[in-house]
Amino acid sequence: MDKLYVIEDGQSVIEKEIRSMGINIAKDVDLKKFPDFTFFTPEIIKSKFLVNDIVAQPLQDIPFRLPMNCAGCSHLFVYYILKKYHLKATTDVTCGGLGIFPHINAFTNAKHMGSSIGIAHGFNCANDDKENYIAVIGDGGFWATGINGLINLTFNKGNTKVIIVDNQCIAMTGGQDVPSSRPEYSSSLDIKETCHALGIQDVIEVDPYKIDDFEKDVISSLNRDGNGVIIVKKECLVKFKPEVKGQCTIDNEACLKCKACLQISCPALEILKDNGEEKIHIDSGLCVGCKLCQTNCKNGAINYEAIQ
Numbered sequence: 001m002d003k004l005y006v007i008e009d010g011q012s013v014i015e016k017e018i019r020s021m022g023i024n025i026a027k028d029v030d031l032k033k034f035p036d037f038t039f040f041t042p043e044i045i046k047s048k049f050l051v052n053d054i055v056a057q058p059l060q061d062i063p064f065r066l067p068m069n070c071a072g073c074s075h076l077f078v079y080y081i082l083k084k085y086h087l088k089a090t091t092d093v094t095c096g097g098l099g100i101f102p103h104i105n106a107f108t109n110a111k112h113m114g115s116s117i118g119i120a121h122g123f124n125c126a127n128d129d130k131e132n133y134i135a136v137i138g139d140g141g142f143w144a145t146g147i148n149g150l151i152n153l154t155f156n157k158g159n160t161k162v163i164i165v166d167n168q169c170i171a172m173t174g175g176q177d178v179p180s181s182r183p184e185y186s187s188s189l190d191i192k193e194t195c196h197a198l199g200i201q202d203v204i205e206v207d208p209y210k211i212d213d214f215e216k217d218v219i220s221s222l223n224r225d226g227n228g229v230i231i232v233k234k235e236c237l238v239k240f241k242p243e244v245k246g247q248c249t250i251d252n253e254a255c256l257k258c259k260a261c262l263q264i265s266c267p268a269l270e271i272l273k274d275n276g277e278e279k280i281h282i283d284s285g286l287c288v289g290c291k292l293c294q295t296n297c298k299n300g301a302i303n304y305e306a307i308q
Contacts, residue, residue: 005029005049009039066103069095071268072288074165074234077208078136079106080264080292081218089134089163090116090123092141094172096165099136104265107136114141117149121160134222135162139191140170143179147194153227154199161221161228166191167236175239195229202228209234211295237288246289246306250280254301261293261302269293 003026006015015025029048031040069075079099082089083106091097091107092115099106111119120135127133137146142164153160168181179189195203204221206214214232221230235242261280262269268286271278282293282302294302 003028005031007031007040007045065267067098067101068104068265068267069098070237071266071283071286072237072290072292074167074208074232075099076264076266076290076292077211077214078163078165078232079104080296081215082106082134082136083263085219087134087222088131089136090119091136092116092138092146094138094140094170095167096136096138096141099265108133114145114147114149116141117146117160117162118152120162121149121153121156121158124158124160125156129159132159132161132222135160137162137164138170139164139166139168139178139180140176142191143189147198150195150198150200150229158227159225161230163218163230163232164191165232167234169236169239171236171238175236191231192229195231200227200229202226203231204229205231205233207234208232209290211291242288244288244307246304247284247287248282248289248291248294248302248304249284250282251301251303252279254299255280256299256301258299261297264292264296266293 004018004023005026006012006018008014018025031048073095075096075098078096081087082099088108089106091099091110093110093113097110098104100110109119110116114137116135116137120133123133135149142150146164150162152158153162166180168178170176170178180191182188192203192205202221202224204217206217208214218230221228257278257280259271259280262271268283268288270281270283272281273279289304289307291304294304
């Protein structure tokens with residue numbers, strides 16, 4: 001090579017490693033590093049390296065899609081409860097963090113992994129428990145740093161409810177195992193037992209797909225005083241690929257196009273145009289038959305059909 005440039009966000013980790021190999025890095029382009037500059041965009045890189053301006057031509061016919069959870073994801077059921085009952089809740093990153101985006105709008109705020117329990121506890125303390133904030137966290141976030149917040153709840157005799165979505169892995173970043181994801185191992189930990197051991201007495205486990213029981217049990221727990229944990233147990237659909245036993249379909253004759261079903265933020269639901277007329281459609285390639293959309297339809301226009 002004639003020249004080597006290193007374009008690296010944040011601190012110069014890769015650059016230092018390359019220099020340690022005795023390889024020279026060109027310095028004729030001003031690429032400011034941390035702490036003066038923490039990120040690069042295509043526009044910044046273009047301005048530094050290209051003499052002639054190049055006009056970017058976006059690819060045509062690429063559909064625009066907002067970030068969403070998978071069809072049937074247990075987080076969708078948590079969003080459903082929070083929005084239906086107008087509950088204030090905080091979340092952390094990963095799959096549950098998608099609920100902070102405006103097109104889902106399930107949470108009041110979101111911070112880094114494991115932060116939601118501490119944030120909810122702090123809000124409730126500052127607000128004298130007049131309007132209880134709920135903490136929502138995944139099993140990965142719980143084992144990473146969320147467990148510290150739970151210890152703090154017990155120590156400070158708090159009054160905060162925590163929803164832990166237990167999908168048996170860190171789903172968003174590749175399905176990595178968590179301490180509770182391998183029950184066949186003698187060293188595997190159990191979230192419910194851990195919560196009890198940390199002094200949380202009110203701990204329940206719920207299956208989101210049993211939607212009526214799920215909603216009743218969650219609301220009952222939220223209405224009780226004191227600290228409490230609701231463990232939403234459903235394996236990650238991407239990693240574990242459970243068998244699809246049925247799917248939902250739209251009865252367009254009964255559908256009033258109220259679009260209430262779209263509020264659950266399931267990617268299997270979409271609007272198609274048929275001869276210029278909008279119709280709600282369920283993509284059979286995505287639907288896993290969780291029935292959440294059927295629950296949210298007030299007109300009985302969504303049917304569930306078992307797969308033969």
